[in-house]
Amino acid sequence: MIRQIVIRQVDRPGAPGEEEExxxxxxxFGIGEGRDTDRVATQVIVALLEHQPEENGLPVEQIAADLHITPSRVNHHIRNLVDAGILYRHRKLIYLRGSTLRAMVQELRKDALRMFDDLEDVADGIDREYGVRRK
Incomplete structure (x- = not known):
């Protein structure tokens, strides 16, 4: 499995309103950028947040209806968000990982730490192969 976690250090807005935040x-997180000029990925996540806590997951068709776009377009963005670890699918429903944005960030942090632990282990082995000493 390949997971790409994008984290950018972006200056927070000075006097943020809800939309700016x-x-x-x-x-x-690099969501809603590039070719996503309509920010559909962001809208998908907001749609999931708006349906909390009454519903835990939403079918793609409901998200598409809420956003007034085709299910195939929604599915494209959901696939990317699942690959990034932000959403997950279970029994034809789409869920925000961790149920809240805060919990999602905490889960992504754990993922990143596991990735760095693996990289550090491999780097240590490569250093040893080349006779590089630890400082």
Whole structure:
């Protein structure tokens, strides 16, 4: 499995309103950027947040109806968000990982730490192969 976690250090807005804070949050994760000029990925996550806590997961068709776009377009963005570890699918429903944005960030932090632990172990082995001493 390949997981790509994007984290950008972006200056927080000076006097943020709700919309600016949301945009900053998602921009920091590289969500809603590039070819996503309509910010569909961001809208998918917001749709999931708006349906909490009444519903834990949403079908793609409901998200598409809420956003007034096709299910195939929603699925494209959901696949990318699942690959990034932000959303997950279970029994045809889409869920925000951890149920809240805060919990999602905590889960991504754990993922990143596990990745860095693996990289550090391999780097240590490569250093030993080349006779590089630890300082």
């Amino acid at each position: 949301i945009q900053w949050f998602f921009h920091s």
